[in-house]
Amino acid sequence: MIYLDYAATTPIKREVLHVFNEVSMNYFGNPSSLHDIGSEAMKLLELCRKELADKMNGESDGIYFTSGGSESNILAIRSLVDAYKDKGHHLITTATEHSSVFHLFKQLESEGFSVTYLSVDEYGHIRLDELKKAINQRTILASIQHSNSEIGTIQPVEEIGRILNENGIIFHCDCVQTFGKVPINIKKYHIDSLSISSHKIYGPKGVGACYINPTLLWKAQLPDTTHENGFRPGTVNVPGIAAFTTAAQIIYSEMQENIKKYRALRNRMITLIQDLNLGIMVEGHGDEQLPHIVGLSIPGIQGQYVMLECNRYGIAISTGSACQVGQQKPSKTMMAIGKSTDEAKQLIRISFGDQTVESEIEKVVDVLHSIVKK
Incomplete structure (x- = not known):
């Protein structure tokens, strides 16, 4: 066929599957464990964190591993909105976001947040003037995708990031479709938070990551969680993360x-x-x-x-x-x-x-x- x-989705590459198998057998320890086997797994995990951050010109302590793009979007946005809701209740997104983002904003509306859904032109581009007009003193976060998954239009993220940064607004960007396909520069684009996924780049399913600028606050969605610095519960999937990182190295090359x-x-x-x-x-x-x-x-x-x-x-x-x-x-x-x-x-x-x-x-x-x- x-x-x-x-x-x-993409088929997993043989080299990536090989890494997954090798890490599963040789780095099987829980990275949260204090013994040497756990410590070895933690060392590998931190190497992966740095490697992914470097690919996007970000900081390694801003990377949090998740189960995929949808969870990354939801946890990142939720964690940031909850941390800054005392400063305002206005959010900005677009009418063309991935369902994980779109439905989350609908839920946030039901919880009392005010959301502006930016329109797009006939090609799927937002209008920068409309973005500027949507910003007010109560705006705390905007989530605008890097590229549309249905028609492939790439948003002017550098200009979007500059506008939001100048107004002190957190910029979350869904980069699931663009990671590994086109360059991403977190610092140049003024991106505060983004989401990426493994299975879009010939890695295993059930693995992803989000990035949050280490200078920002975020609020844990499940109190007293210890994994991923409290960002996400559950034993960290070290073999999947190593395979994801390998897939990223290959696709970037x-x-x-x-x-x-x-x-x-x-x-x-x-x-x-x-x-x-x-x-x-x-x-x-x-x-x-x-x-x-x-x-x-x-x-x-x-x-x-x-x-x-x-x-x-x-x-x-x-x-x-x-x-x-x-x-x-x-x-x-x-x-x-x-x-x-x-x-x-x-x-x-x-x-x-x-x-x-x-x-x-x-x-x-x-x-x-x-x-x-x-």
């Missing part, structure tokens, strides 16, 4: 080569689609765009139908949003960029990975052609 859903490869594949796909004059629309920004994600919509055809038809032809893609057979929900990203409810259900997402080749791109375009004709 042709796999073109790498933005959803290949980043520039991958960017070039994915741009070529994306351009090839768009050219083939345009040459066939199928009426398929390419969503997202033309330039500020993750090269490995292609969001497409086919007028008059639901994305779920296209996904199932592609599956029948041996091609795995996604609709870009969670769905069930016979009940596809409209993409909130598509709604936010100005699409109608019916149009928002037409989104499909094709995403490339390290095993993707040009012949697979040509095959999927042929299949899309046959679906449109039928």
Whole structure:
């Protein structure tokens, strides 16, 4: 089967799996234990913490390991909001955030916080003027994703960070889709907190991390927790973290080569689609765009139908949003960029990975052609 859903998850690399197995056998101690076996595990854990921080130009004591991107988003935002709620009850986010962030802000609203949901333009970009106008004296935190997971548009995070920093507002950034795909510079972008995940970069599932600027306060969500300096309960997954770190080292070493490869594949796909004059629309920004994600919509055809038809032809893609057979929900990203409810259900997402080749791109375009004709 042709796999073109790498933005959803990636297969673990052999080298990464090897590290996971070796660490499981040789560094099995609980890093919180005081004996030598625990101490060895702790040394490895701290090396991983520093390595991940260095990849993003952050501080090692700002890294907290979690079970993945969603938990990182929730714990980071919650911990910071609880620590600074005495200073204000206003928060800022966007209408296109990942569900883990979007639903958390809805919950915070129900608890009495005031939330501004920034709109986006037809490409998925926020408007910086709107961000500036949303800020008030009671604003304590803004959470704005680095890139949209459905259409791949990259937000102007450096400008966003500068605006928020100048106004003394905490900037949380969901970097799950961008970590390892494009450079991230915590200090240059004035990012105070971010989230990353292992399984998006050929690492094991169930592992992630968040970063919180060590100069900021945060409030533990479960009192008296000892693991990860009280940030998260549960014995730390040292083998998974070591494997995650290995995956990060590999993908960072290949980043520039991958960017070039994915741009070529994306351009090839768009050219083939345009040459066939199928009426398929390419969503997202033309330039500020993750090269490995292609969001497409086919007028008059639901994305779920296209996904199932592609599956029948041996091609795995996604609709870009969670769905069930016979009940596809409209993409909130598509709604936010100005699409109608019916149009928002037409989104499909094709995403490339390290095993993707040009012949697979040509095959999927042929299949899309046959679906449109039928």
